[in-house]
Amino acid sequence: MLPQFDLKDSQLESRIFGSRTIIAICLVVLLLGLILVRYYALQITEYEVYRTQSERNRVQLQPLPPKRGLIYDRNGVLLADNRPSYVLSIVRERVDDLDLALSELQGLLSISERDLENFHKKVSRSRPYEPVPLRFRLTENERALLAVNRFRLSGVVVEAQLLRHYPHGELFSHALGYVGRISEEEVQALDETDYRGTFYVGKVGIEKFYEDVLHGDVGYQNVESNAHGRVLRVLERFLPVTGKDLTLSLDYRLQRAAFDALGDRRGAVVALSPLSGEVLALVSTPGFDANLFVNGISYTDYNALRDSPDVPLFNRAIQGSYPPGSTIKPFMAMAGLQSGLVTPESTVPDPGWYSLPGDSHRYRDWILRITGTGHAPLVNMKMAIAESCDVYFYDLARRLTIDRMAEYLHPFGFGARTGVDTTSERGGILPSTDWKRDAMGQPWYPGETISAGIGQGYMLASPLQLAVATGVMASKGQRQVPHLVMAVDGKPLPVTSLEPLIAPAEYWETIFDGMREVVHGRKGTAKALAPGITYEMAGKTGTAQVIGIAQNAVYNEADVSERHRHHGLFIAFAPVEAPTIAVGIIVENGGGSSAASPIARDVIDAWLSSSPADG
């Protein structure tokens, strides 16, 4: 088997082999050199790139959502807090078959279509190792069921989460507003960083207006996690900053008094402190349970609220626009005095009706229907207010004209938003020739001025506006922007004062006298309030005719007559000597002011009996 080599061949072969070895060595060194160059490029030239990438792999920033600020009333009664609630979340990465896992969970507890829909939306947006919430507010029972079945529910986690809670339900629903799950549009609008890990945001009311203050600052922790997203240790932690607490000027007791007094009627009450602009009560009935919204309201619940003929989601106190009726008269009186067209002493003859010169149309006084004649042969301002004489104000309105009326009523806050610190406020309408041309494309008719003089016609105001105007009256011209929040984290917020309304003391005294007579006078339109009263109250009654049916109203036959009844209005302030509270009240379809005025008594009683020195 071994061949016979001759020497020559052997040498040749040895030489071939030697040269091939050298070539092989060269090749090996060259290729190893190439590999080394590659490692040099990765480890030296591009070191920073890969070091950063490796850090990014290793370290993950986890948001630590802040606790939302609490909300208190002026006496420290808690109105909105955060309560632990248990959330069922799924870590997609740890679930083999998502559909199977979901159907298995559905066998254990109820998961609505909406929950599923929200879940799928979020799943597509989050990383595989992030827990995605599926069901909120687990009950004790559900938690127990999940715990028992944990062994076959891989990737299912139950976490405690702080949820907004409104302990007083309906009572404060319109005053506070509510938070709700962050919607798709809000995701776009909000600072994404700030809301990482936060599930809800203020939707309406104070919760929305003060969102920035209440939300706080998100915290972070740097965690080392492995490729599967499991957190191995916390490297660094920046704690979140809890949202600031709000102290409202609202008084739980007044709120309660107003709410109870309204009962099951539709209406609104706003009470405020005339000198500071602090809103003491803001009630709109019916209300709703704001807790329903916190985690996304169900369609059933929402439809019930939306479709109710009582429109409970409508905040009558600030969104409602009602003709002020006779409650406008004290302000008309001031307009008359300021314009110089009338004096405290000047009188108007009152046959029970009024007509424009050269026109046969009679504008009737409300008293005509009852007594068949006027209030008195001659009516002065005090009497006109106390007995709510229409003729006096028909005459004043005609002489004043609509544009000057608008000019003098404007400082009382009519026709513009008050600027209160909450959302969805409406500013009502203070009609003028310009307004009518702009809004309706029509000229102003002289007859319209007459009915405007008694707060009928185009003029509209919210209960808040009525309260604000009453406050300006009570403080003899002091004007503040009304506000619901008094202090943030215990630090008082500055009050925004507006240019005061300057008028001679005599003017104020005359109107005060008239308004005092409304309650305390023999023929006062609200004299029913006087028995048992321990202080002097100034007030003004009002009735607004319901011309059509309110917007969105769905009603049944039996309701029609009720819904055609007049709205009852009442404004008041007390004590007359040094007013500390002003109120504006409306009771929809109350039939007349007598539906509204007792509410003022209840609210003012609650205020003056509890804190005589406050305000």
Place this chain on the structure above:
Amino acid sequence: MGDYVRQLPHQGSHDMARRPSVVSRVHIDIPLLLLLLLLTFYGLVVLYSASGQSMAAVTRQGTYFALGYVVMLLAAQISLQRYARLAPWLYVLGLTALVAVVFVGVGAKGAQRWLEIGGFRFQPSEILKLVVPLVVAWFLAGRTLPPGLFSIGGSLVLLGLPAMLIVIQPDLGTSLLIAASGLFVLFMAGLRWRIIMLALALAAASAWPAWMYGLKDYQKQRILTMFDPDSDKLGAGWNIIQSKTAIGSGGWQGKGWLQSTQSRLDFLPESHTDFIIAVLAEEHGLQGIILLMGIYLLILLRGFWIGVHAQTNFGRMVAGSLTLTFFVYIFVNMGMVAGLLPVVGVPLPLVSAGGTSLITLLAGFGILMAISTESRNGAV
């Protein structure tokens, strides 16, 4: 073992003057052994970290090494002449085993690579890694060199048969390695350059048809992924992105032993097997890579030295082929982990965890030692 009579013609070695030492009597190449032990130690240190500080993994690998070194020592005792005589019989046996794999083989992950005999599993393709260079060298050693067309043709048949049987398992990586080990024998035998050039040109020309019709989708995918790992970040590209990140983030100094975050946090797949070099690079930096390459280069140079000093063409060709095959392992593994070459299942020789390839490699070094000691000892 060892009491048979060496029969190779003595070619006037000056070693005759020396007294045969214990070392030479057990046919050990001391420099090669020391280098291998150094590499083994380094490898186990890296493995301890790469396996998540698992002493069990290190012990298991240590056991493989112990077994491997015993196999190496045994392989070193067999005379070259006997290797040459056994080569065709081993070859026939190996081919039979490969054919058996096709019909009765067992496998995993869609590949059929193992034979199971009496509860003991083995991979016939591993044995062929050694047998193919031996049989081609045996075939050529009896003919005039440089090889003529008949010699070349015969060699190609010898290396082609097992390569084809392995490619259908399918195991393209091993198949290519085995074909290469046979081609290296031809190269060392002095295959003429014009034939080499022609072959390279043919290979280049057939690249396109091979791409179109020969390669399976997952093989194409691996090649595409190499060029653009970002195209499939979480799939095939993941390994490459993560291994490059591991290597790059090591820098010059490395993050320190046991400090590899890429491996410890499971970002790096296969961190203790095929991708172990990435752990080494991450923890020990470019320094560690240079050290490892240094050891490898010294082993390769020693292999070539042994080849150059071999007494017979058979020994020369086998030594050259085994050394070059060892180099291919290093090159392919280091290249693929660094994203230079497509991902194929080639372990980092003597460092990656795993027993089979380790024992084959050490058996190969046993053959090298047989060649080495034969050349120095001559007829003992």
